[in-house]
Amino acid sequence: MxxxxxxxxxxxxxxxxxxxxxxxxxxxxxxxxxxxxxxxxxxxxxxxxxxxxxxxxxxxxxxxxxxxxxxxxxxxxxxxxxxxxxxxxxxxxxxxxxxxxxxxxxxxxxxxxxxxxxxxxxxxxxxxxxxxxLNELVSGKLLYTMQNKNTPVDKSKELTSNELTFLKLSCSELTYRQIADEMNLSPHTIDNYRESLFQKFGLKSRTGMVLFAIKNQIITV
Structure with missing residues (x-):
């Protein structure tokens, strides 16, 4: 063997x-x-x-x-x-x-x-x-999180309700400007949510956010 x-x-x-x-x-x-x-x-x-x-x-x-x-x-x-x-x-x-x-x-x-x-x-x-x-999508921090599947953590609990809504909408085909309109927020506020998520979870791109949301079952596909 x-x-x-x-x-x-x-x-x-x-x-x-x-x-x-x-x-x-x-x-x-x-x-x-x-x-x-x-x-x-x-x-x-x-x-x-x-x-x-x-x-x-x-x-x-x-x-x-x-x-x-x-x-x-x-x-x-x-x-x-x-x-x-x-x-x-x-x-x-x-x-x-x-x-x-x-x-x-x-x-x-x-x-x-x-x-x-x-x-x-x-x-x-x-x-x-x-x-x-993951190439340039995300950092080693997310790689580590994904590899440790045997310690499930509800990542959604670390998000504010607006951040969670923003993350879910980022997994759609809406542009950031359209997401701002959908959430009745300014594009500047949306930029802040994006930067907050990038920093919090070691993300580097919108595609990285989607991969993160899928892997942590924040969105269902």
Whole structure:
């Protein structure tokens, strides 16, 4: 029996509708013995049919915008049918909305498509080890909180009711200005709530807040 210290290559799959991008990733990742590519697919539907013919990957690199079955639907399907498979979202931009939606559908991190291949490998190794990849989203303080799942703390109790409302609205598609209107508060007050949450929980971005809210079950997805 293997000891827990032994870890073989991370078994992965690449789902993206651009053939050249998939082939490029396969070629680049082929240089890393830490990674083994089980298969690639052009959309979520193609992924589902290929999953029936192969062993489950540890991690799937998932494009967001794809025809037939996009990254949101494919990630939600995996969470429902194969919850052990982790999804690392691949995004063309660091726009909040698609990344937030991918996290809410079950992704455990995201990478920009322009990232260096070594950073993608590091992200997958981090997911394999910790279950999620936070990159610049949040600080080590949140990483520590998430890893200590055996000591559940109701984080919502550390928030004022307005901070809690702000946090929940930040997990929507509303802009900060629209959140201010929704809460009948000034944009300056909203900025203060955001900074307070960032400081209190070691967050660094809106996407980090969403990940925090999901992990601590402050919002249900």
């Amino acid at each position: 293997h000891t827990s210290t032994f870890t073989g290559p991370v078994q992965i799959a690449i789902i993206d509708n651009h053939t050249l991008f998939r082939q490029g990733m396969i070629s680049l990742l082929g240089d890393f013995k830490e990674i083994n590519i089980l298969f690639d697919a052009e959309n979520g539907e193609d992924m589902i049919s290929k999953l029936k013919k192969t062993s489950l990957p540890d991690i799937i690199l998932m494009d967001i915008t794809m025809p037939v079955m996009d990254g949101y639907a494919a990630t939600a399907w995996l969470r429902e049918n194969h919850p052990t498979v982790k999804v690392l979202a691949l995004s063309m931009s660091d726009d909040d909305k698609p990344i937030i939606n991918m996290l809410k559908n079950g992704a455990v991190g995201y990478m920009l498509k322009e990232s260096k291949i070594r950073d993608v490998v590091y992200a997958m190794q981090t997911i394999q080890k910790h279950g999620f990849y």
